[in-house]
Amino acid sequence: YHMQVSQQDVLDVTMCPSEHDVPEYSLFSFTPRKILSKETPCYVLKMMKDLGFIDTFRIKIDTLSRFILYVRKGYREVPYHNWQHAFSVAHFAYLALKNFQLIEKGYLSQLEALAYFVSCLCHDIDHRGTTNSFQQQSNSVLASLYSSEGSVMERHHLSQTICTLNTEGCNFLDSLSSQDYRKCLDLIKDMILATDLASHYKIHAKQLNMAQEGFDKTNPYHKYYLTSLLMTCADLSDQTKDWTETKKVAQLIYAEFFAQGDLEKKMGKEPANMMDREKASIPDHQLEFLTQCCICIFKILATIFPSAKVLVNAIKQNILCWESSKRIFDKYSMEGKTSYEVLVSEE
Ligand SMILES: Cc1nc2ccc(C(=O)N[C@]34C[C@H]5C[C@H](C[C@H](C5)C3)C4)cc2n2c(-c3ccccc3Cl)nnc12
């Protein structure tokens, strides 16, 4: 089994210079997608040092560096669900841990915080740019493995995470007690499975109820609802950035959705509207997603953590931008342009 990651690669990460200490890095307005891919492993290390994980869990830096590099290699070059997405989701976890003081205020234990950050980094490993329903429709190997339990892709991402941990020289958690190690893997399982949006819809009402009742740190259900909420918020955190970023991310997501739609048409299947480049109305679909799904999730977050209000406001701003750009899309669609052509051409 050849080493995909060289010893030199590992050394480059362990020796990464400290010039990465940009102050705005820990602000919600910071956009992690602007970090160059070759810089990202150093930033992951920096965030984990900053969060105190290295000292608390006696993590060996070269083992952690190798793990990070293998996780990055585990992601594919698909338009949206690639390493850059994973890095941005992990960066949001870093922002949440710091800005909401999740450990200091007792919302999460150190172990839960570690599991949260690692789960974000690994939550989409080996994503193929296709949905769970596509796995079923195409009778993929992953569907045959996991469709009986549901959340097909998420179970695969979890399996890939465990495999990476078990790769020679990558298990940075091996200094944990066997009890903590077991607990950490159980947490990572729940957190990665929570990123299946269909699962989120099943517990949304319970999360809302929890926020209105007031988070009870002794209630294990509340703990589960909170960590699931934090995973979904991290996964959707692109929507809390400025309009330029949101529009860029929409181009990536629909490039992936429409590639799947094209594939489904070739397979003689009828793609869902949101996957069909000829039928999809991107602004309408995004307005529905932001108003029916995204903003509700971040409002629950802001009920528990008032400082998350800025995130709700950013989503409101993006909703306004989609509404105003909808008029431009409608004008061009009268001239026969698809909404994707308008999205990628619009300045
Ligand atoms: C901007 C944006 N728009 C998005 C619009 C739609 C959907 C989406 O999966 N919708 C659903 C709608 C129902 C019930 C379930 C299962 C299916 C049927 C498909 C979900 C996701 C969107 N999404 C994500 C995202 C988050 C987690 C996993 C995958 C993705 Cl792509 N991240 N950003 C975005």
Ligand SMILES: [Mg+2]
């Ligand atoms: Mg996913």
Ligand SMILES: [Zn+2]
């Ligand atoms: Zn994701």
